[in-house]
Amino acid sequence: MKKIIYIDMDDVLCDFTGARLKALEANPAIQYPQSQYDFFRKLNPIQDAISSINYLLQQPEFEVYILTAPSVHNPLCYTEKRLWVEDHLGFDMINRLIISPNKGLNLGDYLIDDHDTGRGQENFNGQLLKFGSPEFPNWISILTFFKNKYHL
Numbered sequence: 001m002k003k004i005i006y007i008d009m010d011d012v013l014c015d016f017t018g019a020r021l022k023a024l025e026a027n028p029a030i031q032y033p034q035s036q037y038d039f040f041r042k043l044n045p046i047q048d049a050i051s052s053i054n055y056l057l058q059q060p061e062f063e064v065y066i067l068t069a070p071s072v073h074n075p076l077c078y079t080e081k082r083l084w085v086e087d088h089l090g091f092d093m094i095n096r097l098i099i100s101p102n103k104g105l106n107l108g109d110y111l112i113d114d115h116d117t118g119r120g121q122e123n124f125n126g127q128l129l130k131f132g133s134p135e136f137p138n139w140i141s142i143l144t145f146f147k148n149k150y151h152l
């Protein structure tokens with residue numbers, strides 16, 4: 001049985017916080033830059049995120065999905081997240097994009113997320129790898145975990 005890995009988008013695959021802070025600095029009058037047109041599509045990838053997800057996708061041991069919660073105040077984000085995935089990971093990856101406000105409903109083995117609560121992460125039945133934590137500060141440490149555990 002393949003191991004199912006879910007990967008969060010904001011601040012795991014794409015630099016949401018960096019773009020938000022930059023936009024707030026440039027235009028403090030716009031309090032929620034993440035509600036602006038094209039905000040989500042233009043996010044930069046997090047360091048090593050694209051090569052790392054592509055590496056995981058190539059391993060026959062794993063089935064990899066993107067699992068992201070929507071910014072419900074911004075209806076554009078549903079479309080822009082889909083476009084971001086195509087821009088950076090290609091069309092086929094869209095079949096592995098899940099936009100859900102409750103990540104606890106998804107069955108699987110691993111969830112790579114920068115939050116452990118708030119969007120159902122606390123109810124996820126598998127193991128949460130908290131991105132940005134001392135244990136998993138970056139993608140290198142995430143890949144090291146999988147490489148060691150599955151002898152890749």
Ligand SMILES: [Mg+2]
Nearest residue numbers: 008010011114
């Ligand atoms: Mg996140």
